[in-house]
């Protein structure tokens with residue numbers, strides 16, 4: 001048996017607990033006849049014993065307390081957010097019901113003023129919000145309790161609550177920017193329950209997405 | 221014990237920060253030990269071990285409960301420590317030289333230079349000498365030796381902790397053992 005190539009590699013296999021019976025027999029035979037390998041094997045085992053016996057080192061006192069004090073503060077809100085991320089549909093349903101019982105119905109009934117998410121460059125006449133000709137709104141636009149007339153351009157989502165888009169044929173540019181999923185142009189044909197439902201759903205989506213964006217900011 | 225830890229992890233995932241305290245107190249010695257034997261400095265080891273637990277906490281939602289928590293935790297600790305070692309010594313010349321079998325001879329030279337005191341060494345002195353010898357190993361051998369013999373992990377588990385193939389772990393353990401043999405033969 002070649003000492004350097006075979007015997008030593010068998011010793012390591014032995015130390016890894018992977019020596020087969022036949023290999024063990026061959027290694028034993030070799031060790032009995034080779035003092036140099038005997039010595040090598042002894043040194044290997046001894047060095048392992050030495051490093052194993054360096055004794056356990058216990059962590060410094062107060063280690064656990066220090067770690068606990070250094071953890072990021074867990075806010076109650078974060079717990080909810082974790083649950084929300086795991087169950088988005090349940091969350092939406094839960095927020096929906098919270099809104100139902102938190103006076104949104106009355107807000108819907110009482111608040112009949114025309115409101116718009118931004119005022120700059122917009123005209124409001126009677127109950128119609130007008131984006132004047134030549135004006136481009138680079139933002140999302142929300143109009144409540146009023147109609148929307150677009151003569152200029154809107155580069156963003158348009159949401160109309162309890163109102164409708166008038167001036168029937170917006171030009172092609174605007175058409176592209178009106179995402180059908182966010183455009184809600186309500187007509188008199190929708191009954192009131194549906195309107196409240198849609199509105200609450202709209203609010204729900206916003207609250208949920210605000211929470212999620214808050215969460216991702218925090219994780220940053 | 222695994223069951224208790226699993227339960228605690230579930231509670232931490234649900235947002236109960238206090239459940240993490242039991243996890244820290246259960247693993248602190250092991251994690252601190254790994255860091256200390258790899259970095260060789262008590263102050264830095266404490267810092268690294270703390271950081272490892274904090275990272276485990278903030279990333280707890282990425283831990284797959286089907287796997288062993290200790291493996292995952294040791295992995296965080298060793299990665300942090302290896303990173304720290306790299307930053308301290310950007311050029312590790314020994315590392316490259318040990319790769320070949322001939323490189324091992326270098327260790328006998330190094331060991332010969334460091335003659336041990338003639339008189340009987342105190343147990344503590346001996347221990348600190350052995351610690352020094354472990355620290356003198358290039359980091360990649362040091363990490364497998366520490367995990368294998370000080371934390372008594374199986375080869376497969378070391379492979380998972382370090383995210384390297386078992387074959388590589390074996391090679392490194394063999395070379396690490398040979399290097400230690402040469403460094404400790406005169407003790």
Ligand SMILES: [Zn+2]
Pocket residue numbers: 002003004007030034036037038
């Ligand atoms: Zn031999």
